Every structure is written in structure tokens, then in C-alpha cells.
Amino acid sequence: MRSLLCVIAALLSLVPAVRAQQTFTMLDQAFQAGDQAAVKVAVAVADVFVVTGLEGAMRVEIQVMAPDRETARRYYDAQQYAVALNDGTLEVLDQPTHRARTGWHRPLQTQIFLATPVSVDLRVRTADGDLAIADVRGDVFVRTSYGDIVAEHLSGVMLEARTSDGDIVVKSAEFKNVVLQTAHGDISVNHAEAEEVTAVTSDGDIVFGHLAGIADIRTSDGDIAIGTLIVSSGKIRTSDGDLSLDAIEGKLDASTAHGDIVANLVRFDAVTLMTTDGDIVVSVPSSHGADLDLSASRVHLDCCASFEGQQIRRRVEGMINGGGSSLRVSSSYGTILLQER
Numbered sequence: 001m002r003s004l005l006c007v008i009a010a011l012l013s014l015v016p017a018v019r020a021q022q023t024f025t026m027l028d029q030a031f032q033a034g035d036q037a038a039v040k041v042a043v044a045v046a047d048v049f050v051v052t053g054l055e056g057a058m059r060v061e062i063q064v065m066a067p068d069r070e071t072a073r074r075y076y077d078a079q080q081y082a083v084a085l086n087d088g089t090l091e092v093l094d095q096p097t098h099r100a101r102t103g104w105h106r107p108l109q110t111q112i113f114l115a116t117p118v119s120v121d122l123r124v125r126t127a128d129g130d131l132a133i134a135d136v137r138g139d140v141f142v143r144t145s146y147g148d149i150v151a152e153h154l155s156g157v158m159l160e161a162r163t164s165d166g167d168i169v170v171k172s173a174e175f176k177n178v179v180l181q182t183a184h185g186d187i188s189v190n191h192a193e194a195e196e197v198t199a200v201t202s203d204g205d206i207v208f209g210h211l212a213g214i215a216d217i218r219t220s221d222g223d224i225a226i227g228t229l230i231v232s233s234g235k236i237r238t239s240d241g242d243l244s245l246d247a248i249e250g251k252l253d254a255s256t257a258h259g260d261i262v263a264n265l266v267r268f269d270a271v272t273l274m275t276t277d278g279d280i281v282v283s284v285p286s287s288h289g290a291d292l293d294l295s296a297s298r299v300h301l302d303c304c305a306s307f308e309g310q311q312i313r314r315r316v317e318g319m320i321n322g323g324g325s326s327l328r329v330s331s332s333y334g335t336i337l338l339q340e341r
Helices: 002-013 069-079 098-102
Strands: 022-032 037-045 047-052 057-066 082-086 089-093 110-116 120-128 131-137 140-146 149-155 158-165 168-174 177-184 187-203 206-219 224-240 243-258 261-277 280-284 290-295 298-302 308-312 315-320 325-331 335-340
Touching: 022 069, 022 082, 037 047, 037 110, 047 120, 057 069, 057 082, 057 089, 069 110, 089 110, 120 131, 131 140, 140 149, 149 158, 158 168, 168 177, 280 325, 290 335, 298 315, 325 335
Parallel strands: 037 089, 037 120, 047 110, 047 131, 120 140, 131 149, 140 158, 149 168, 158 177, 168 187, 177 187, 187 206, 206 224, 224 243, 243 261, 261 280, 261 325, 280 335, 290 325, 298 335
Antiparallel strands: 022 057, 057 110, 082 089, 290 315, 308 315
16 A cells, blocks of 8 residues: 555646645445445546555545635535445546536645555546556556556456547556557556557557567657567557567567667567668567568678578568578668577
């Protein structure tokens, strides 16, 4: 729980300071929880923080930042929060009045804190606010239209995190399926293991420290960097950005329209690397057998005493160490360097 408090503190530090604002607790309520708890949050404007560690109980606290308690109370009442336990699911909903939507110069900073058992299924949605979740075992579905999503130490069957305008930061996740999507923002994941992993952003960078599973990684405008990539099948795409792949195992198809590619192959079955306008540097194990198909403005073989084949103008075809895995590398307007390590 201490680690999430650090996350919460970091998120709160991003909120611009407002003169003479105070924090008022408007609701603090506890409920009983079963063996597998469930939480549903659907609110218009609020940051939502979920911590775990309670046994047999769930607790919700709603805070409002305002110049005074009377203003906080009027704003809170206008949101018309409904907090209840329905069929084992803790629900936090709102139905703002017309004044709440139009009568305030700007919405007041509102924070919803949820404490639950470790085993909990989460469905959290806010139209405008940040989300922070930690130490959860269960299915997690979180969405915000305008805000960041921060999560750490999650496991279960399904993780789905979506934001229209914000970053997604995940420290560790182990699920059957993982979907991370933002329209305008970066995606950063320290460690992810799943049968299938999808990470998509329209405008931002994507970074994975460790990624294992069938992978679909895409950005329209940004770089992609992956430390360890272990995939039975992987697709990596960026329209305008560089690809940095430090340790590749398995089968991979990676491309960029405008950018360089640096790839370090460890144990690979079939790898395709393509760029329209950029250079490609590929490192292969000195003892690994591979069939080569390399094409670029210039192709350099800084390796491969065992190379058998031919090099004609812009193309190299042949094999190293007797052949084996497929390695196709192409750059329309750049160079290729193949080297051993």
C-alpha cells in the first residue's frame, strides 16, 4: 500500500496549486465484502485511486478541494453521488445536476479513494480525471477521457486501460489479455506477461521493459522501445519514429515508415524488419543459423565468416551457419548493417 501512496502523491503533485484551497472529506463509508469483491465506478469529473489490503470489507472516501466547507458541500451535493453495495458490487455513481455541469466556472478537484480486498474485479470510468490502481488480483477495466492511468502489481484474466488524452504507466501486469490504448499520450510498461498484449497510441511513444506474449504494438507518431521481447508472434508498427529492440526471442514483424531500427536478436524463428526512410542495425548470435534476405541502398556485413550466398548491388541473399531462421531486412532509402555479437 505504501507504494501506491507514493503513486497517489506523484499524481497529486501534477495538479496545479490553487490558492486557498482546502481538502474536505464529504463521504467516508465502509461496506462488507465477499471472497471476490467487485467495484464499479462511473463518474463525470474525479480522480480515482484504488488501494488494496482490507479483509472482508470495502471502503470509499470522497474528498473535494474548495476554499471552504460550504462551497465543498454545495459542489458535492450537486454531483448527486450514489454509493451503495448492490449484489456484492460496490457502486460509486453520479448524476450531476444541470448547475453542476454549467454553473461552476471550473469543476472543483474531486478525489475518490477506494480500499478493497486484494481479490477484486474493477470497472472504473471517469470522463475527466486520473486513475491510480495497485496490488489488485482480478479483472481490471479502467477508462478516462482526459487523464492519466497509473497501475502497478496487477494480475488476473483481463486488463483493459483506455484514455483518450493521457499517458498510461504500468509497473507490472500478468494477465491472459492486456489492452492498453490512448489517443494522445505515451505508454510505458516495466513488465508485462500475457497470452496477448495490445498497446496502441495515435500520438506518443511506447516503452516496454519486458514483454512476453503475442504482441500487437502500434503508434502513428512516436518511437517504440522494448527491452526484452519474447513472442510467439509479434507485430510492431510506427508511421513516424524509431524502433529500439534490445533482446528479441521468437517471431517478429516490425516496421516504421520514417525512422531507424536497432534490433538485437537472441533466439528467433522468423524476423522481418522494414523501414522506408531510415537505417537498420541488426545484431545476431555468432552461432545462430539463418537464411538472409537483405535489401537497402547499402548493405554491410560486419560479421558472418560462415556466410554463403551472393551480394548484388542493393541486395544480399544467402545464409549464415548453414541457414535456419528467416531474417528479412529492408530499407528503401537507408543502409543495413548486419553484425555478430
